[in-house]
Amino acid sequence: MMHYVIIGGSIAGISAAKEIRRVEAGAKITVVSKEKTKPYYRPMIPFLIEKDEIDITFVDDPAKEFGIKNIFDKVACIDVSLKEVRFPSGTKLGYDKLLIATGSGPIIPDIPGLVGDDVFPLRTMQNALEIKSAAKGKGSAVVMGGGFVGTKAAIALKHLGLKVTIIEKMEQMLPQRVDRRGSGIISDAMKAAGIEIIVNDSISEIIRDSGAVKSVRLSSGGSREADMVIIAVGAKPNVEVFKDSGIKFNNGILITEFLQTNMPDIYAAGDVVEYVDLVTGLPAVSALWTNAEEMGRFAGNNMTGGNIKYSGFLSVMNATDIFNIPVISAGVIEPEGKGYEIFVRDNIDSYRKLVFKGESLVGAVFIGDVPNAGIYANLIKNRIPLGSLKEKAIKGVLVYIDFVKNAPVQTLMS
Amino acid sequence: MGCRSCEIECAVEHSKEKTLFSAVLQSPPPMKRLFVESTDDIRMPIICRHCEDAPCLRACISGCLYLDENRFVRRKKERCIGCWTCMMACPFGVITRDKEKHIAVKCDRCHKLDVPACVNACPTGALVLADIDDMTKEKRQRLILAEAKGGA
Numbered sequence: 001m002m003h004y005v006i007i008g009g010s011i012a013g014i015s016a017a018k019e020i021r022r023v024e025a026g027a028k029i030t031v032v033s034k035e036k037t038k039p040y041y042r043p044m045i046p047f048l049i050e051k052d053e054i055d056i057t058f059v060d061d062p063a064k065e066f067g068i069k070n071i072f073d074k075v076a077c078i079d080v081s082l083k084e085v086r087f088p089s090g091t092k093l094g095y096d097k098l099l100i101a102t103g104s105g106p107i108i109p110d111i112p113g114l115v116g117d118d119v120f121p122l123r124t125m126q127n128a129l130e131i132k133s134a135a136k137g138k139g140s141a142v143v144m145g146g147g148f149v150g151t152k153a154a155i156a157l158k159h160l161g162l163k164v165t166i167i168e169k170m171e172q173m174l175p176q177r178v179d180r181r182g183s184g185i186i187s188d189a190m191k192a193a194g195i196e197i198i199v200n201d202s203i204s205e206i207i208r209d210s211g212a213v214k215s216v217r218l219s220s221g222g223s224r225e226a227d228m229v230i231i232a233v234g235a236k237p238n239v240e241v242f243k244d245s246g247i248k249f250n251n252g253i254l255i256t257e258f259l260q261t262n263m264p265d266i267y268a269a270g271d272v273v274e275y276v277d278l279v280t281g282l283p284a285v286s287a288l289w290t291n292a293e294e295m296g297r298f299a300g301n302n303m304t305g306g307n308i309k310y311s312g313f314l315s316v317m318n319a320t321d322i323f324n325i326p327v328i329s330a331g332v333i334e335p336e337g338k339g340y341e342i343f344v345r346d347n348i349d350s351y352r353k354l355v356f357k358g359e360s361l362v363g364a365v366f367i368g369d370v371p372n373a374g375i376y377a378n379l380i381k382n383r384i385p386l387g388s389l390k391e392k393a394i395k396g397v398l399v400y401i402d403f404v405k406n407a408p409v410q411t412l413m414s
Numbered sequence: 415m416g417c418r419s420c421e422i423e424c425a426v427e428h429s430k431e432k433t434l435f436s437a438v439l440q441s442p443p444p445m446k447r448l449f450v451e452s453t454d455d456i457r458m459p460i461i462c463r464h465c466e467d468a469p470c471l472r473a474c475i476s477g478c479l480y481l482d483e484n485r486f487v488r489r490k491k492e493r494c495i496g497c498w499t500c501m502m503a504c505p506f507g508v509i510t511r512d513k514e515k516h517i518a519v520k521c522d523r524c525h526k527l528d529v530p531a532c533v534n535a536c537p538t539g540a541l542v543l544a545d546i547d548d549m550t551k552e553k554r555q556r557l558i559l560a561e562a563k564g565g566a
Binding site: 294320400 | 449451452453456458460469472473475476477480490493495496497498499501502503504505506507508509510511516
C-alpha cells in the first residue's frame, strides 16, 4: 500500500490529502503538522482577535472525514535517498510519495527592541489568540505593514477600542494588492474609522520600559506611543528544514508543471512554492488561500499517478471587505511598461478599473460594488481573449450569456 | 422571452412569508438568486449550476459554503463573514451581496421543494427540472443544435 506523507496541515496539505483519498480509497495518508489543532481557515484569524464566539476551524475534521493519520510535530529534516522524514526526537517516518506544504511564515525585521513581550506576528491561530489576550487593558497599538494582514489586524484592534496606527513602508496602503486610487478609497474609510495611517515610513526602534513596549520610533524621525506592536510586513516560504536536502529552491521551492520538485517522489504546493504568475509570466510566491487549495489538489492528483498540468496562479487574486466596502482585485492592477490599456470608472460609491493587453483582460479592481467580478476574474485567470466582447466589458455590462452566445457550437457540445 | 417570472418567484420563495404581497412590502426586499440576462437577441435565466467541483465552495475561506446531502451547494449562513471570495470565484456571476446582512446570497435550489420556485413559475417551459440521467449528452446536443439553427 502506498504511503503518502504530507508535511503541512493547512489548506494545501489538506486539499492534497482529500484528492489522494478521492482517487485512492485505500491509500495510507499521514499529515505532519506543527500546529496542534484541527485545520482552520487561516484567512479568518484576524476575526479571532475581536470576536469572542467564533469558530474558524474546519466544520468537519479532515482526519476523520478522509481517514488521515495526524502527527503533530516539527520536521527536523528529510533524507531523500532513504525516503524518510526525520523528527527532532530522532524518530523517522518513511514515505513513498512526499508533499511539502509547509506554507509561509512571517518576515520578522531586524529592529532594535523587537524581541520581547508585546510584539506579535499574525500568521497562526495561536498568534491571534495571543494578540487578543495581550490587547486587554492596552490603550494603543502600532501595526507595522499595511498589507491585508496589517489592515485586518488594525481593524480588529480598533474594534476592541485601541488607538491604532499603521506604518507602511511603501507610498500606499495595500501595495501590490490594489491600485493607488483604490488604496486611497480604502485608506479614507480606515481614517474615517479612526485608524491613523502613515505611509513612506518604517519603525526604526521599539522603545521599552522595564520590558514593556512604550512607543515606536519612526525612520522619518517622529514617534508613536504603543503598548503593543503587530508585525505584518509579509510572509516568506518555510523552506529552512529543506536546506540540506538537495531540494532546489529560490524564494520558494521550485516545481515543475506537475508540482514535482527536483527530487524523485517529492512534490510541493501552496505558499512554500515559487511558480509562474499567469499574467506577468514571472516567478512568484502566491501566499493566497485559494491558490494553495488549487495547488494542493493538483499535487495530490499527480502524486497518485495523475498527469494534470498546473498552469500557474495569479499572485493578485484578492477579495475582502474593509468597513463594509467590498474589494476585489486580480491580475495586473498597476501596469508598468507599454502595451496596456486602462479603463476606469470612478463613481461616488464605486470604483472599477480594467487593464487590457490587446484583446485580453489582464487585471481588474472592483471597490464598493462587485457584481459579476467572478466573470472578470475568470477571464483574467484563464486568459480568454475578449474579441468583440471587449466593448461590453469596458462598459461594465458583460454577462455570462455573452459567452454562451459567442461560443462556437462545438464548445457547447463538449 | 424574458418575462422574469422566475426572478419574481425566486425572491418570493426566499421572502419571510412567501407570498407576493408580503414580499413586495418586505423591507429590505427579498433577494432573487437567479438572473435573466439578455443580449440583443437572446434572453436567458442564469442560475447557479451547483457545480460538482464548485469554485465558490473551494474558495470559501470561512466554512460557510458546503455540499449538502443532495449535492446542492448551500450556505451555513451564520458562518459567512462577507469576504466576497465566492463572488470572485464564481465564473457565472450568480452569487450576490446582501448589503443589509453583509453576507453572500446564492441559489439553494429551493432544497425544501421538489421543484424549485423558478421552474414552477416559468410559463414557457424554458426552465425545466430534469434528471441528468434523463437529460443525456445526445439530448443536450440536439437541443443546442436546434437552438443554433433557430438563431441563424
